[in-house]
Structure formats: C-alpha cells, structure tokens
Amino acid sequence: xxxxxxxxxxxxxxxxxxxxxxxxxxxxCELFQRLCGGVHILDFFTKEPGLYSTIIPSEWRSWFLLHxxxxxxxxxxxxxxxxxxxxxxxxxxxxxxxxxARDPANRxxxxxxxxxxxxxxxxxxxxxxxxxxxxxxxxxxxxxxxKKTALSRHVSVGMKPKKIHEVENLxxxxxxxxxxxxxTSSRSITHLVDFGSGQNYLGRALAxxxxxxxxxxxxxxxxxxxxxxxxxxxxxxxxxxxxxRNKKEYRMQTLQGNQDSISLETPLKEFxxxxxxxxxxxxQSTNPHRVVVDNGGVQYxxxxxxxxxxxxxxxxxxxxxxxxxxxxxxxxxxxxxxSAPSRPVKNLSLxxxxxxxxxxxxxxxxxxxxxxxxxxxxxxxxxxVGCCYNLLTERLGPPTHKLKSFxxxxxxxxxxxxxxxxxxxxxxxxxxxxxSDNEEGIRFNITARMMAVQAPQNWTATDCDxxxxxxxxxxxxxxxxxxxxxxxxxxxxxxxxxxxxxRRWTGAGEPILxxxxxxxxxYSFVAYVRGALAKLVDDTTRGQQFASCNNxxxxxxxxxxxxxxxxxxxxxxxxWSLMAFSAEVVESIIVVDRWxxxxxxxxxxxxxxxxxFDYKKSPRNLVVVGIKN
Numbered sequence: 001x002x003x004x005x006x007x008x009x010x011x012x013x014x015x016x017x018x019x020x021x022x023x024x025x026x027x028x029c030e031l032f033q034r035l036c037g038g039v040h041i042l043d044f045f046t047k048e049p050g051l052y053s054t055i056i057p058s059e060w061r062s063w064f065l066l067h068x069x070x071x072x073x074x075x076x077x078x079x080x081x082x083x084x085x086x087x088x089x090x091x092x093x094x095x096x097x098x099x100x101a102r103d104p105a106n107r108x109x110x111x112x113x114x115x116x117x118x119x120x121x122x123x124x125x126x127x128x129x130x131x132x133x134x135x136x137x138x139x140x141x142x143x144x145x146x147k148k149t150a151l152s153r154h155v156s157v158g159m160k161p162k163k164i165h166e167v168e169n170l171x172x173x174x175x176x177x178x179x180x181x182x183x184t185s186s187r188s189i190t191h192l193v194d195f196g197s198g199q200n201y202l203g204r205a206l207a208x209x210x211x212x213x214x215x216x217x218x219x220x221x222x223x224x225x226x227x228x229x230x231x232x233x234x235x236x237x238x239x240x241x242x243x244x245r246n247k248k249e250y251r252m253q254t255l256q257g258n259q260d261s262i263s264l265e266t267p268l269k270e271f272x273x274x275x276x277x278x279x280x281x282x283x284q285s286t287n288p289h290r291v292v293v294d295n296g297g298v299q300y301x302x303x304x305x306x307x308x309x310x311x312x313x314x315x316x317x318x319x320x321x322x323x324x325x326x327x328x329x330x331x332x333x334x335x336x337x338x339s340a341p342s343r344p345v346k347n348l349s350l351x352x353x354x355x356x357x358x359x360x361x362x363x364x365x366x367x368x369x370x371x372x373x374x375x376x377x378x379x380x381x382x383x384x385v386g387c388c389y390n391l392l393t394e395r396l397g398p399p400t401h402k403l404k405s406f407x408x409x410x411x412x413x414x415x416x417x418x419x420x421x422x423x424x425x426x427x428x429x430x431x432x433x434x435x436s437d438n439e440e441g442i443r444f445n446i447t448a449r450m451m452a453v454q455a456p457q458n459w460t461a462t463d464c465d466x467x468x469x470x471x472x473x474x475x476x477x478x479x480x481x482x483x484x485x486x487x488x489x490x491x492x493x494x495x496x497x498x499x500x501x502x503r504r505w506t507g508a509g510e511p512i513l514x515x516x517x518x519x520x521x522x523y524s525f526v527a528y529v530r531g532a533l534a535k536l537v538d539d540t541t542r543g544q545q546f547a548s549c550n551n552x553x554x555x556x557x558x559x560x561x562x563x564x565x566x567x568x569x570x571x572x573x574x575x576w577s578l579m580a581f582s583a584e585v586v587e588s589i590i591v592v593d594r595w596x597x598x599x600x601x602x603x604x605x606x607x608x609x610x611x612x613f614d615y616k617k618s619p620r621n622l623v624v625v626g627i628k629n
Contacts, residue, residue: 002608002625006595007135019430019592022132026589027436031055031125035575035582037448041471042511044572045479045565046489052571056578059119066115069468069573070461075118076581077457081127084117126581133584134591136621138611154235155208159201165617166359171205173612173623174357174383175213181381181627187353189380191216191317195305195358195369200228200298202359204235207296214297216317216354220304228300237298307423308371310354314378317352355381360620363391364423370594371423373626374601381627382598385612387620389590390450393424396432396441425449428596431589442593444586451583452590455619466522468573473528474514475572476565480529480558481512484549486542512536525562526555591622598626605629 005015012018026032034055044051053061064072110117117123149172156164174192182188194203197217206213219225232238301316356369356379366386373382397420426432431442444452481487514532521531533553536546591609598607606627613621 002610005599005608006592007137007610007622009131009133009135011131018132019596022585022589022592023431023434023442024436025128025132026442026585027434027438029128031057032129032582032585035579036451036586037445039575039579040447040511041475041572041576042478044475044575045568046482046487050568050571052568052575056575057119057121060122063116063119063122064574067113069464069570069577071113072574073456073459073464073577075112076126076577081123081130084112084123129582129585132588134588134609134622136611136615136619138614138621149210151205152208154237155205157235158199158231162617163201166613167201167205169612170357170359170385170623171202171211174206174355175211177381177383177625178213178355181355187380189355190214190353191355193218193310193313193354193356193379195356195384196220196361196365197228197300198224199231200300202357203298204228204232204237207298208237212296215299216313217298217300218303218305218313219300220302222302225300225302232298305365305368308368308373308375310356310372310376310379314352314354314376317354321352352378354379355383357382358384358386360385360387362386362388364393364421366594366624367392367423367425367427370427370597370624370626373598373628374603379628381625383623383625385620385623386591386594387453389452389587390446392449392590393421394443394445395421395424395426396443425590426593428593428600430596430600431593442589444589448583448586449590451579452586453620454580454583455615456577456580456584458616458619464573468569468576470522471576472569472572473522473525476525476561477514477529477532478512479565480549480553480561484553486545486549487512526558529553529558591624594624598624603628 006018008015008018012021039051039055047054056064112118118126149168151159151164151168151171156167159167178189178192191214192203192206193216194200195218197203197219200215200217200219203215203217205211207215217225217228219228229238233240299317299320301313303313303316354376356372358366358369361369361384366384369382369384372379425444426442433440434442478487482489514535517528517531517535521528530550533546533550537543537550539546595607595609598604604626607625609622609624611621612623615621
C-alpha cells in the first residue's frame with residue numbers, strides 16, 4: 001500500500017490542504033485560465049493586438065527578450081528557484097540605486113545567465129505551478145520495492161522499449177497489489193480484467209511466468225483481439241491452428257471465385273505427438289477467445305465498454321469458467337497443475353473476485369473502470385493508468401459567468417462543452433460542486449485537456465525546434481486564410497458579449513482542420529503551405545475555395561508572410577511553453593478528481609495515487625488505485 005494518498009509537493013502537509021489550494025488557484029488565477037484553454041495557437045497572428053502582448057505581462061515580455069527559449073524552459077521546469085530569493089530586492093534596487101545593483105560583488109546572487117534575474121511575479125507563478133503539480137518522481141524507493149522482473153524475450157515480442165518499461169513495472173505492481181490484498185483480507189483476486197486491452201501486452205505478461213495470473217482482456221475491436229492472439233502465437237504462448245486442405249480443389253474454387261463457399265478445411269491443433277497426458281500449458285477451451293498459458297490464462301472478450309456495469313463481462317467469465325471446469329472434470333487425460341493458494345492455477349469459480357486494471361486507457365475508459373468498483377459486487381479493486389485527457393467528455397454544462405476570451409469560436413468546442421455527459425469530467429462531487437467567485441464546478445475545455453498530455457520536462461532541443469516550427473507554420477497559415485477570406489475575422493471588444501470561460505471560443509467559425517502532413521512539408525514554409533492546400537482541395541464543401549487560394553498564392557507571397565512574422569516565432573514558442581508548463585496543473589486536477597471520486601464512495605476502504613513509471617520514459621505515469629471494503 002502507498003505511504004501517502006497523493007504524491008504531494010513538500011509544501012503541503014496533507015491532501016485536504018493541497019486540494020483546497022489547488023482548486024482555489026485554478027478558479028482564481030486569470031493567467032492560468034488564459035493559458036489553459038483560454039487561447040489557441042491558431043489565433044496567434046489573427047488578433048490585434050496580438051495574443052502574446054495581450055496575455056503575457058509586460059515585465060515578463062521584457063525579460064523574455066533577453067533569453068533563448070531553451071533558457072526559459074530551463075527556468076520553468078528545472079532551475080532551482082531558491083537562488084532568486086533576493087530577486088525582488090534587486091528589482092527595487094535597480095530602480096533606486098542601479099550602481100549598487102550592478103556591483104560585481106552582488107552579481108552571483110543578482111544575475112542569471114548574464115542577465116538580470118526573472119521578475120518576481122514570474123517566479124511566483126512558476127513556484128505556484130510547481131507546488132500544485134503532483135510529484136511524478138519514480139524514485140529509488142519505488143524501484144527497490146519492485147523486484148524488477150524483466151520480461152522474457154518471447155513475452156515482450158512486439159514491444160518497444162517504452163512499452164517494455166511500462167509493462168514490466170505495472171505488471172509487477174499489480175501482482176504485488178493482488179498479493180497484498182490476499183494477505184490483508186479474506187479474499188484473493190481470481191481474475192484481472194484489463195480495460196481496453198488492445199494488443200494485450202500487459203495481460204500477456206501477467207498471464208505468463210512468474211505471475212501466472214488469470215487475465216480477462218476486454219477489447220471493443222475484434223481486429224485488436226485477432227492481433228493480440230497472433231502475438232500470443234509469436235510469443236509461443238499458444239499454438240497456431242493448422243489448416244488441412246485439398247489443395248487442388250481449393251485452388252480450383254479460388255480461381256472460380258467461390259472462395260466463400262469452400263468447406264474443405266479442418267482446423268487441427270498443432271500439438272506435438274505424445275502418449276502421455278497433455279501439459280496444462282496446452283489446454284485449450286472451446287471458447288475461441290480463451291488462451292491458457294502455463295498456470296495463468298487469457299480470456300479475450302469483445303465488448304464495448306460504455307459505463308461501469310460489467311454484468312455482461314462477468315456473465316462470460318462465469319460461463320467460460322464453468323465450461324472449462326466441465327472440460328477438466330470430464331477429461332481424465334488432462335493433468336492440471338496447481339500452485340500456491342494466492343495464485344490459483346485456474347480460477348474455476350462462479351463467484352469471481354476481480355481487479356480492474358488498465359495501462360493508458362483513453363478518455364472516459366478510466367472513469368468506467370473506477371465506477372466498476374462501485375457498480376459490480378465482483379469487482380474488489382481497481383488499478384488504472386490513464387492518458388488522452390483530450391478524449392474525456394464533459395459532465396457539466398456550459399459556464400454561466402462572463403470572462404473575456406481571446407479565442408475564435410468553434411462548433412466543436414461548443415459541442416463538447418455542452419455535452420453534459422454523466423460519465424465525463426469531473427467525476428467527483430467535490431469538483432462538480434466547488435464554488436468559486438464566478439460559478440460552481442471545475443471545467444476544462446478540450447484545448448486545456450489536450451495540453452495536459454504534453455510532457456514539457458522531456459522536451460529536447462530537437463523536439464522543440466520541430467514542433468515550434470510546426471506551430472509557427474500552422475498559425476501563420478491561419479493568417480493567410482484570414483487575409484484570403486477563408487476564415488472570418490475574430491470578433492473584438494464589445495462584440496464578445498457572449499458567455500465564455502475556460503471552455504468557450506468566441507468570434508469566427510469552425511477552424512480548418514489539416515491533420516498530419518508528409519515530413520517533407522516541414523522543410524520550408526512554402527512546402528508546408530503547398531502541402532496543406534493540396535490536402536484541403538479534397539474537402540467536399542470548400543475544396544474549390546482552397547484550390548483557388550493555392551492557384552492565386554505565389555511562392556513570393558508565402559515568403560513575404562514568413563519574413564513579416566518570423567520575429568514572432570519566438571513569442572509563439574514562449575507562449576506554447578507556458579501553456580504546456582501550466583497544463584501540468586490541469587493533469588493534476590484530473591487525477592485528483594478520480595481519487596476524490598473513490599474517496600467519496602462508502603464501499604471503498606482505501607485509495608491512493610502514485611507513480612509507477614519513470615517520467616522520462618513514460619510521462620503518463622500515475623496509477624489510481626482503489627480497494628473495496
């Protein structure tokens with residue numbers, strides 16, 4: 001069990017103090033609200049005055065002019081702020097006694113990288129974001145607690161190093177958690193239910209040695225299930241069916257176009273010939289999605305998870321367990337191996353004890369998994385790692401207070417903000433009913449949630465150059481669209497008399513969605529514009545307009561735009577960095593909301609959040625755990 005319910009910054013002594021401060025900051029700091037959902041990169045060059053000068057305080061902008069973006073990123077994410085304790089007095093000294101402030105004897109504490117230290121207000125904002133962000137450190141203590149059982153080569157088939165790191169650590173974490181539950185309570189976990197199993201990397205590891213767990217892989221897409229079963233074969237966890245055909249007849253019917261009517265096939269299990277009892281690792285259920293591996297097993301269930309009710313999944317588990325139990329009882333030639341009580345060989349029980357797990361479940365899937373602990377008596381624990389916060393739906397309706405927005409309107413933004421999905425964010429009543437000066441409830445629009453899946457602490461110089469260039473190109477292309485009347489001019493001033501907040505756009509129409517382009521399109525701005533327009537000419541409603549724009553726009557016109565705005569690229573890069581940095585608090589609020597939901601339920605005995613991966617290898621590294629009474 002975790003030593004503390006939430007991985008807090010040392011400034012906070014307990015979870016309640018942290019949560020109150022966190023929610024108060026998120027609903028009262030206007031700059032945070034602007035950076036997390038109140039602006040969009042597409043509007044960067046279409047607003048007058050520009051977004052950068054409108055949103056960023058003037059003293060920050062003056063200081064940013066002295067530094068490269070890489071220096072600013074270091075300050076936001078890595079620099080020790082203790083060294084700036086006297087920076088405010090330096091600013092005051094600079095205005096009253098420049099000679100004293102520039103005294104070489106004082107420079108070690110009054111300069112940073114050859115320039116004056118950051119403004120006090122900037123340092124306070126950085127400090128506030130850092131202290132309100134959950135601690136993502138996967139430290140020595142965490143690594144020592146895990147045995148660090150390496151995946152065998154055949155189990156890790158198809159995995160990249162990042163996935164291997166995730167599966168190794170989470171599989172061992174879940175196995176340890178299952179054992180602790182068995183040790184501290186009167187029940188043992190009989191099945192692990194993997195929500196959205198995909199290629200079943202996690203389930204395959206847990207079903208194999210040394211864990212030998214019974215895994216229920218729940219996946220909505222049959223294609224993914226088929227792919228996972230193929231990997232089971234590649235991993236030598238099950239046998240490939242051998243199809244016996246009359247090849248001559250098969251070829252004849254294929255040439256005649258009657259392949260669908262071919263009935264000359266007999267699937268055979270490819271078991272080695274032997275006269276002794278069949279090993280347990282070769283036992284196959286008649287269920288086509290059941291794979292039994294050594295002392296563990298995997299049961300694939302095709303099911304679209306739309307809420308936390310798992311009655312349909314539990315019915316299939318019980319049916320297959322009964323079927324497999326019948327096979328074992330009636331087949332005297334099958335020799336079933338046993339193991340310790342805490343790790344049953346096959347959990348042939350009509351009363352399964354389930355733990356719902358997930359590795360990077362997208363959007364509401366984590367919400368469904370957490371709710372399954374409350375809605376299903378068979379579910380005794382949950383351990384879920386989420387991702388893709390942009391795919392969350394929104395529970396609360398549109399906000400009611402007025403706050404000047406700097407965003408253009410979007411049908412998509414209005415649609416998602418008005419969804420009122422009971423399965424969406426926030427889950428907890430604490431966040432849904434939190435009252436601020438403006439309104440009731442915590443809201444984050446899709447842009448804020450999308451920024452929350454960034455990992456700015458992992459950005460390298462190469463990464464920054466690449467995506468800052470991409471953002472600059474896209475924002476500048478939007479300016480071209482505005483000048484060519486392909487988008488409307490964003491509304492200004494009193495024209496913005498609509499209800500807006502963190503979740504709403506105001507102004508022009510639906511943004512133009514370009515999507516991904518070939519790598520060669522990013523070699524230059526001309527290549528980018530041509531590549532984007534070539535893609536947009538296929539638009540069913542506005543393709544002709546984009547084709548006309550492509551024909552009328554010369555390369556010299558494009559280069560002139562780039563020359564006019566090239567000095568603004570640095571400003572856009574700084575703004576994007578501040579947005580990504582601030583969104584660490586957005587992710588913290590989303591994770592805290594899930595923990596609060598569990599804590600609000602009377603059936604939950606214990607719940608906590610902790611890091612289970614190295615942030616540098618996998619930044620979505622927080623697991624939410626809940627254990628039922």
